[in-house]
Amino acid sequence: MRTILEAGKALRAREVSSRELTQTMLGRIERLNPQLNAFLTVTSERAMADAGRADAELAAGQDRGPLHGIPIALKDVYCTKGIRTTVGSRLFADHVPDVESAVGEKLAAAGAVLLGKTHMHELAYGVTSNNPHFGAVRNPWGLDRVPGGSSGGSGAAVAARMTYMAMGSDTGGSIRVPAAFCNTVGLKPTHGRVSRFGVMPLDFTLDHMGPLTLTVRDAAVCLQAMAGPDPRDQTSSGRAVDNYLPADRVNVKHLRIGVPANHYFDRLDPAVAAAVGAMIELAGKLCASVETVRVPDVDALNTVGRVILMAEASSAMERYFDRFDEIGADVRMLLEQGRLLSAVDYINAQRLRRQMRDEFLAVFEDVDLLLTPVTPTGAGRIGERTVSIQGVPEDFRLATTRLVRGINVLGIPALSLPCGFDADGMPVGLQIIGKPFAEAAVLAAGAALEDETGFWERRPELGDTGK
Amino acid sequence: MMAKQMTEWKQIARLRGSKLPDEDLDAVSGTLEALERKFRALEGDVRLETEPANFYVVPAPEEEA
Numbered sequence: 219m220r221t222i223l224e225a226g227k228a229l230r231a232r233e234v235s236s237r238e239l240t241q242t243m244l245g246r247i248e249r250l251n252p253q254l255n256a257f258l259t260v261t262s263e264r265a266m267a268d269a270g271r272a273d274a275e276l277a278a279g280q281d282r283g284p285l286h287g288i289p290i291a292l293k294d295v296y297c298t299k300g301i302r303t304t305v306g307s308r309l310f311a312d313h314v315p316d317v318e319s320a321v322g323e324k325l326a327a328a329g330a331v332l333l334g335k336t337h338m339h340e341l342a343y344g345v346t347s348n349n350p351h352f353g354a355v356r357n358p359w360g361l362d363r364v365p366g367g368s369s370g371g372s373g374a375a376v377a378a379r380m381t382y383m384a385m386g387s388d389t390g391g392s393i394r395v396p397a398a399f400c401n402t403v404g405l406k407p408t409h410g411r412v413s414r415f416g417v418m419p420l421d422f423t424l425d426h427m428g429p430l431t432l433t434v435r436d437a438a439v440c441l442q443a444m445a446g447p448d449p450r451d452q453t454s455s456g457r458a459v460d461n462y463l464p465a466d467r468v469n470v471k472h473l474r475i476g477v478p479a480n481h482y483f484d485r486l487d488p489a490v491a492a493a494v495g496a497m498i499e500l501a502g503k504l505c506a507s508v509e510t511v512r513v514p515d516v517d518a519l520n521t522v523g524r525v526i527l528m529a530e531a532s533s534a535m536e537r538y539f540d541r542f543d544e545i546g547a548d549v550r551m552l553l554e555q556g557r558l559l560s561a562v563d564y565i566n567a568q569r570l571r572r573q574m575r576d577e578f579l580a581v582f583e584d585v586d587l588l589l590t591p592v593t594p595t596g597a598g599r600i601g602e603r604t605v606s607i608q609g610v611p612e613d614f615r616l617a618t619t620r621l622v623r624g625i626n627v628l629g630i631p632a633l634s635l636p637c638g639f640d641a642d643g644m645p646v647g648l649q650i651i652g653k654p655f656a657e658a659a660v661l662a663a664g665a666a667l668e669d670e671t672g673f674w675e676r677r678p679e680l681g682d683t684g685k
Numbered sequence: 686m687m688a689k690q691m692t693e694w695k696q697i698a699r700l701r702g703s704k705l706p707d708e709d710l711d712a713v714s715g716t717l718e719a720l721e722r723k724f725r726a727l728e729g730d731v732r733l734e735t736e737p738a739n740f741y742v743v744p745a746p747e748e749e750a
Contacts, residue, residue: 517723518723518727518730521720521723521724521727522724522727524720525720525724539702542704543704547709550705551705551709551712551713551716554698554703554705554709554713555713555716555717557698557701557703558694558697558698558701558713558717559717563724566728566731567724569731570727570728570730570731573730573731573732
């Protein structure tokens, strides 16, 4: 049972129980977590109790849907009532929330079984998940490599088959980057589609909540369970929730694909360019059309995004200013920078954002989806601060986020889909970007490409065959 | 960033109580200077004459279709 949908079928056919699925995952966590450090907290007792309840309900004919009895994990930024939530920081090392996140509530109501909390970059403010307090998360595809971040534990855990799904949060690529680096699917929905209530904020207007899974259809059933309005999150949308699950033989002949001529294909590792290029060629066979389009200045969009992120993240953490010396050096530096920006800078950045959003959305008058790489390279080595792309050194954080950050500024949906491997055997991701609330189209295109390629089926060598 | 001269980031950091050592403040200052150069070039792009007064900074979720 490799996926949520496969496991769900087996559960309903009584070929396996939720307790057995959960025990298998807990066993894999026990074996693999010492090398990967993907989980910060494992909730074994609760998981087995939840699984027992799920089995009893199914036996009694009560079926909560596709996530019923499925073991999942939450990034340690999601508040879990009565369970430690560290946000990957010493500041919250002993923090036990008295609230549950809206996402956690919805997943529990859908019958999911919580295995534990996944590791992350400190305060969700970085792309390596090289955490000075709780140790580095390691990439299952190369233990000396970063898994990406900030949801690095979620990416590593899904890739290593330690859980069927792990939630991430994405402020500037933090779902899509670890998904790309770990060969998993990662979905960042439209801003307002999934409630942010009960998630420790990094940034008040850029944070998005979404799942990392092995397949696109698994991501779709997870989004189905968590999407929808929540009065506790004022930016949550009242728009009706679509049917997200792509059909078994999904037809995408109606979709018009755009490939940006500017920005997104500048300075790429040749292997990334080749892998993404092959997916675009395939999209040309499956979809209505593929055409080159020009998008507004994404470098400017990223600049605006950095000003907003710095100001809002520092605002969120200002109450801890007297304890900044307890924060790791990289994150502390960013928080110190954000405190210095002026109110004028911040407001002008938000004004520019609104204007740029209008300009960017005009691109979707001619196409339904954009295809781009997620990152310009595969995963770098732990501890490396720069990356060389076509012989030019770049700051690793800025390079890794330059194709994804702008999408958070726009608040539109984007999916990271496995699409190949680089010369070192590190995974590469394709980014599928849609207009606001077009998650169904994004997922349909992702599923169609996935069905033809199946990169998700490749597993990292961990000396463990798994189940 | 609206000022014509580049901002004295290190000085502002000290005024706002930063306890970072000098060498770290130099790094902070360098990063912000690079960002300032890029951002200052964009600020003139805001179209004041067509911008409705609005303090709603979050992208508005679309209402029911």
